[in-house]
Amino acid sequence: xxxxxxxxxxxxxxxxxxxxxxxxxxxxxxxxxxxxxxxxxxxxxxxxxxxxxxxxxxxxxxxxxxxxxxxxxxxxxxxxxxxxxxxxxxxxxxxxxxxxxxxxxxxxxxxxxxxxxxxxxxxxxxxxxxxxxxxxxxxxxxxxxxxxxxxxxxxxxxxxxxxxxxxxxxxxxxxxxxxxxxxxxxxxxxxxxxxxxxxx
Amino acid sequence: xxxxxxxxxxxxxxxxxxxxxxxxxxxxxxxxxxxxxxxxxxxxxxxxxxxxxxxxxxxxxxxxxxxxxxxxxxxxxxxxxxxxxxxxxxxxxxxxxxxxxxxxxxxxxxxxxxxxxxxxxxxxxxxxxxxxxxxxxxxxxxxxxxxxxxxxxxxxxxxxxxxxxxxxxxxxxxxxxxxxxxxxxxxxxxxxxxxxxxxx
Numbered sequence: 001x002x003x004x005x006x007x008x009x010x011x012x013x014x015x016x017x018x019x020x021x022x023x024x025x026x027x028x029x030x031x032x033x034x035x036x037x038x039x040x041x042x043x044x045x046x047x048x049x050x051x052x053x054x055x056x057x058x059x060x061x062x063x064x065x066x067x068x069x070x071x072x073x074x075x076x077x078x079x080x081x082x083x084x085x086x087x088x089x090x091x092x093x094x095x096x097x098x099x100x101x102x103x104x105x106x107x108x109x110x111x112x113x114x115x116x117x118x119x120x121x122x123x124x125x126x127x128x129x130x131x132x133x134x135x136x137x138x139x140x141x142x143x144x145x146x147x148x149x150x151x152x153x154x155x156x157x158x159x160x161x162x163x164x165x166x167x168x169x170x171x172x173x174x175x176x177x178x179x180x181x182x183x184x185x186x187x188x189x190x191x192x193x194x195x196x197x198x199x200x
Numbered sequence: 201x202x203x204x205x206x207x208x209x210x211x212x213x214x215x216x217x218x219x220x221x222x223x224x225x226x227x228x229x230x231x232x233x234x235x236x237x238x239x240x241x242x243x244x245x246x247x248x249x250x251x252x253x254x255x256x257x258x259x260x261x262x263x264x265x266x267x268x269x270x271x272x273x274x275x276x277x278x279x280x281x282x283x284x285x286x287x288x289x290x291x292x293x294x295x296x297x298x299x300x301x302x303x304x305x306x307x308x309x310x311x312x313x314x315x316x317x318x319x320x321x322x323x324x325x326x327x328x329x330x331x332x333x334x335x336x337x338x339x340x341x342x343x344x345x346x347x348x349x350x351x352x353x354x355x356x357x358x359x360x361x362x363x364x365x366x367x368x369x370x371x372x373x374x375x376x377x378x379x380x381x382x383x384x385x386x387x388x389x390x391x392x393x394x395x396x397x398x399x400x
Contacts, residue, residue, distance in 0.1 A: 114321050120371050121318045131374055149376065153388060156374045157365075163372075164364020165357075171320050172331055172363075174356045176349070188353060192392050 021059045024049045029070040033107050037067060037119030037126060064129035067119055071133060091197070092183075092190025098162050099182035102170065110170025117163075117171065134159065157196050165189055221259045224249045229270040233307050237267060237319030237326055264329035267319055271333060291397070292383075292390025298362050299382035302370065310370025317363075317371065334359065357396050365389055 027049035031040045042063060046053040060066035105112035119126040134155075142151035165185060169177040177185060227249035231240045242263060246253040260266035305312035319326040334355075342351035365385060369377040377385060 117317060118321045120367075121314050121321065127372055131372055134374070153376055156368055156377050157388065159372070159374065160364035160368035160377065161361070162364070163367055164360035164362070167320075167363055167367070168356055168360035172327055172359070174331055174334070174359065176353055177356045177360065188357065192395075195392075195395075 020049075020051065020055065024051065024056055024059060024066075025070055028066050029112075032067060032070055032115050032119070033111055037115060038122050042066070062125075064123065064125040067126055068129035068133035071116065071130065090190075091193030092186035094158075094186075094193060095162070095165065095189045096182040096186035099166065099169065099185060102166055103182060110173075113166050113170050117167065154196055158193055161189065161192060161196075220249075220251060220255065224251065224256055224259060224266075225270055228266050232267060232270060232315050232319070233311055237315060238322050242266070262325075264323065264325040267326055268329035268333035271316065271330065290390075291393030292386035294358075294386075294393060295362070295365065295389045296382040296386035299366065299369065299385060302366055303382060310366075313366050313370050317367065354396055358393055361389065361392060361396075 024045065028040075028045045031045045031048050035044070040063070042053050042056050045066070046056045049056070056066065060069060102113050103109060116130070120130055139152075139155040139159075142148040165177065168174050169180075169185070180188075224245065228240075228245045231245045231248050235244070240263070242253050242256050245266070246256045249256070256266065260269060302313050303309060316330070320330055339352075339355040339359075342348040365377065368374050369385070380388075
């Protein structure tokens with residue numbers, strides 16, 4: 001008795017197509033940024049994407065996990081992981097790439113980061129979703145034979161470093177971090193990440 | 201024509217006494233923590249302190265500057281500055297002391313920090329007040345002959361470091377930062393601050 005998975009059916013709005021998940025994510029990113037995490041609703045996101053709310057729940061379990069999924073693009077997890085494992089001066093590239101992405105995000109500078117910070121500060125569920133997202137999609141797992149305590153200390157301290165610098169640049173807006181280029185900040189902070197990596 | 205400054209008059213509530221400023225601050229800290237920065241009102245703070253709202257404005261210009269003033273205790277600026285200038289292993293003491301203060305603040309762990317983060321994320325005026333508070337009360341000024349560019353780079357990067365670690369510990373709650381003792385985290389992160397200080 002083989003059963004094919006249920007196919008989403010049109011309900012008077014646009015049905016789920018090949019790119020529907022991506023379109024929902026794009027709409028969610030815009031609504032979260034504009035309304036803030038707390039006031040954004042699945043209904044508003046579905047409306048912005050031109051789909052039925054049920055279809056949003058089909059792709060994403062709930063608001064926190066949808067929120068975590070919207071973080072994929074600004075963080076670009078793959079390139080960060082690649083840089084982190086490439087060693088030798090990788091710290092500067094991680095910092096610069098991370099800040100360039102927030103610099104280039106839609107809306108006023110720092111607006112995208114503000115949404116993430118506000119979400120995590122205001123909702124433990126959002127914090128949990130972001131933590132799970134980081135664990136599954138950004139940090140990866142310790143390699144075979146790698147000291148796992150050391151690995152998690154490294155990734156959590158690097159995350160703290162990245163968020164601290166972005167927070168000081170975009171939200172507190174303290175100089176020289178507010179006006180420096182991503183590359184300058186990469187030069188200042190990169191060696192910290194390189195040393196955390198080598199345990200120095 | 202000498203004029204004495206206007207004396208606050210009783211208005212059916214307790215008049216300003218020697219300790220009134222401190223009592224308003226204590227009430228403000230409680231109201232900001234409980235309601236969050238956005239929903240806290242001068243009226244509610246005055247009520248909690250048992251004084252007239254006019255007296256709150258007598259001591260503090262507005263809500264952002266009152267908010268910045270409530271930060272004095274948790275940051276304990278003097279001891280942080282003293283540690284920072286003492287050199288040699290001071291980084292570990294700065295980190296541990298900073299985290300101990302947030303650990304010991306009233307309310308659930310991280311609640312006090314959550315209020316600060318939320319205030320800065322939601323209000324540019326609050327961000328400006330906190331930035332001015334840090335500049336005037338915590339960072340101080342570069343010493344005579346000291347490179348001021350280098351000085352401000354140091355204090356802003358240390359601030360980013362402290363907030364990043366506290367954010368990861370209390371709000372994102374990522375391990376091992378969430379469960380480690382302030383002293384352990386001081387050992388991990390202290391050398392970063394020491395190196396930033398020596399420009400290494």
